[in-house]
Amino acid sequence: MGGERGWLMAEEDFWLEYVDACGEPHGGPLEVMWPTRFEAAGQVRGFPSYRGQRNFPGWYWAATGGDLVGYESWVELGHLMRLDAEPDVVAVASQPFRLSWRYGDRARRTRHTPDYFVRRRDGTAVVLDVRPDDRIEPDDAAKFAATAAACARVGWGFERVGILDPVLAANLRWLSGYRHPRVRREPVADALQAVFAEPQGLLAGAREVGDPIATLPVLFHLLWRRVLAADLGGELLAGATRVHLVPAVAKEVGGDAGASAAAVAG
Template sequence: MEAEEFWLEYTDARGEVHGGPLEVMWPTLFEAAGQVRAFPSYRGQRNFPGWYWAATCSELVGYESRAELGHLMRLDAEPDVVAVASQPFRLSWRYGGRGRRIRHTPDYFVRRRDGTAVVLDVRPDERIEPEDAAKFAATAAACPRVGWGYERLGVLDPVSVANLRWLSGYRHPRVRREPVADALRAVFSEPLGLLAGARAVGDPLAVLPVLYHLLWHHELTTELRTERLSAASLVRLVPAAVKGVGWDVDASAAAVAG
């Protein structure tokens, strides 16, 4: 049966709760709203909650698992993403206009540079119960009604996560030094090994942080999906025409785009 009467609730920055039909509430800037649900914390819990400082929006964004943290880092490194919000709203609906209302809180709301939005749920494939699958399917049906995309993501591959974790340490704008960045872009206008290129610019201890910063921001690129970053990694300049192309989602992620 098809879900009906999608109702959306969110919490604003002052902590006040607002609600209404999805078709009425969708223009809200959910990237600026508060979390509609707090993360539980208790002794012996098996998940991995925390806060991640996103360079994209200079805000702390929450996560509830290592799988979520991996995708959060990936989103923060995407040139096309300008804001990410955790637990952005709660959807509820009925089937056939009868029975109890079913509720679901998506994991993330993502705003793209062109103003479009995508709603994300992160759940490893092996942890999806039938009730979860039904909620994801209903959310995937709701989002296109208001022009949003929707993706249900699995676990990023370990190599991508390791590279993201390393490069994320250099994501802050304070790492960038423009004279060094200019020199690195010139050196890597032709493909060159990572350490060799850094040495061509100057002392690697001073140059490598800027190089990693440029890799994070996709101004330079190397193979990060299948190979761990190393001194021998072949680095090249990203042409201006493709700088908006970011990190690929691994094959274990299921997506429904709107």
């Protein structure tokens, strides 16, 4: 990196470019551009496609925001699903902007396009770069460090993440099939919340509410939405997996929830 502080620069040296939802390009100093709603911007660059390509780009329909979000690899897709399932995330944008800066007295500007811009429910933002630990070269590390410094200057968080835990990734991939809001059906959802107010096995609770063919999709949707919880990183979901109502949700469950469970079961 040419020294721990070799990438530091004056704030006005950070330059940011993005493309709005209509495809129009914009650019300017970071301190001028940062208030932009990048979660609603277009991709500043496209994904290449060619014969023999080793990565797998594509589009993912995010329940958060109800829009398509791009990914360039299975690793990115795993984190995209993780973000989509987090209750405090309200929007995710892929390739949201291009950041450039100069190292010291170099005439040529260094450029970097982060993978994702994440907007949280409280209005804060996180910029995300996805790169496996064993694929980070010195130049990559320097770019991530400079991007982190730029984010810190405008109050954004920055994360560089690697390969998602394979068990968590597999469970999220399964649950993502039930992420669409149409999967939730009442009063089945209310009944499941009442049943899992006391932790128990996934399949046993589903059967207590009704026919598993009808209740399991709703149960999986509630797990995706974090209304119900299980140890998604510990083991693959199975009939015996312990499921419980999320404490914050439990406070909202009314006293007639038990009656809803009995009505569905009946």
